[in-house]
Amino acid sequence: MIKIKNITKEYILNKNNSVKALDDVSFNIKEGELIVIKGASGSGKSTLLSLISALGKPTSGEIIVDAKKISKLPDNFASIYRRDNIGFIFQKYNLIPTMSVSENILLPLVPLNPHAKDMSQKLEMAMNMFHISHKRDVLVKSLSGGEQQRVAIARANVNNPKIILADEPTANLDEKLSLRFIEIIKELKILGKTIVIATHDPLFFGLDFVDTEIELSCGKLI
């Protein structure tokens, strides 16, 4: 389902300096798989996720999702691909603190311009799934870390995407909340989502429902 072929990503700092965040990385992810990408900070995990979500383009190589070369898509089509296929859980959630829980969750639906009834149904489903409906009108800045994370996950799922990408999802959580997050991921896997988690949290390593673990070091696959 996701083919990563000879991906290299280089950031040019100036004329004489560049950083290779990814160096000739290749691997495949099957539909419905849960993959954990391990690696220290700076190993290229976040860069890889950004390329899979077509948030950026590689320097060379290609990424193919369901036979579509997403690394070659023009910007507007990349946005459509992201809108229709990707749910992204960011490390720092990237929620809008001055908006309520329901408003934050609804944001990915706005570009689709759906019918109000359809929007309302999706919102209710997402909030119920992640047990956050009782806080629907509360401003996000008033929520705890765990609650914010659930809002972030609900937002990532409101469009029912096929692929969930999570970048260091437990970086700001304690062990208890991290384990709760792992339970949520398990439920999403049961629903058939393809899930890619970039993390250096050892709680994710060796889990029985994780299909594959891969490790990046200095941009290379170990």
Added chain:
Amino acid sequence: MWKTDLMLLSPEVLTILILNMIFVFFTTIAFILSVKIVLKWDLNSTSSLQYSLENKSYLAATMIKYIFAVKVPLFLFFIFTLDKLSTILTGAMCGAGVVDATDYGNYLFVLKVINLYLFAYWIVLHNEDMKHENYPYTKMKFGVFIVAFVLLITELVLEGLMFGAIDLDELVDCCGTIYSSSGGSYISQVLSMNSSSLLSLFYGNFFFIILFYILKKKYLFSIANVVFIVISIISLIVFFGTYIYELPTHHCGFCFLQSEYYYVGYIIYILLFIGTFYGLVVGLINTSEKTRLQNYNISMIFNIIYVALLSAYPISYYIKNGVWL
């Protein structure tokens, strides 16, 4: 020799010259990028060069799009500028006198009309390219831009030369002399055509446009529109213009752009441009069926309004006075 007479550097001329400098700067950058894209573009490649070209194509296309989007309506501003300059040139009654005042004016004007269509065509081609995932027209549009760049620079040089060569102390011909059928110029030869033959050509051409619209023959429709541009302008000057001016000897394609005639010339030329431009686009760009139909309809609507407007002048004159001019 460049004239520095302050009267010539009117606000309008200065605006044009400053904008031209900006256009040269950005289109030169776009030209360099376009050459690279045309020479090295390989959509199937996943090399760093191809990704770099894809990124650069956005930059170049954005620059070109905005410049051409300004250049198209700027043509009207150029016409307006010619009209204003005519008030300070001895002998000129309208923009025709300004165009004819130097060796460059006529060439510049013809080139501007060609570029008008070319720049608008590029914008439509670019918009069509952006509707598809696989960059179907990218290489073509940058190839077209390379040609457009050469013509644009030629136009800007000619424009500078024309404004620089205008001598305010020299008497210029007015439109009555320029468009006179008794003169020896090629314009005079064209304008000495018989009105009946010309009207047959004009309405005959329009009939074929309608026919090809109904039959949806896109290439013939486009060709008919190209011919219509030429025949329309000649008919406008030789025949229809005389009814706008209500004077059988007044042949001019510029005077009716003035306030005296309620600026009707701008409406006439805008209608002609839009009608014939979309007629051209039907045949020149492969679009979806829906878009093609839309372009057909826009072309027909504007051409019909154009013909109706022009025809209204002689008809209303006849109704008012009972005779033809």
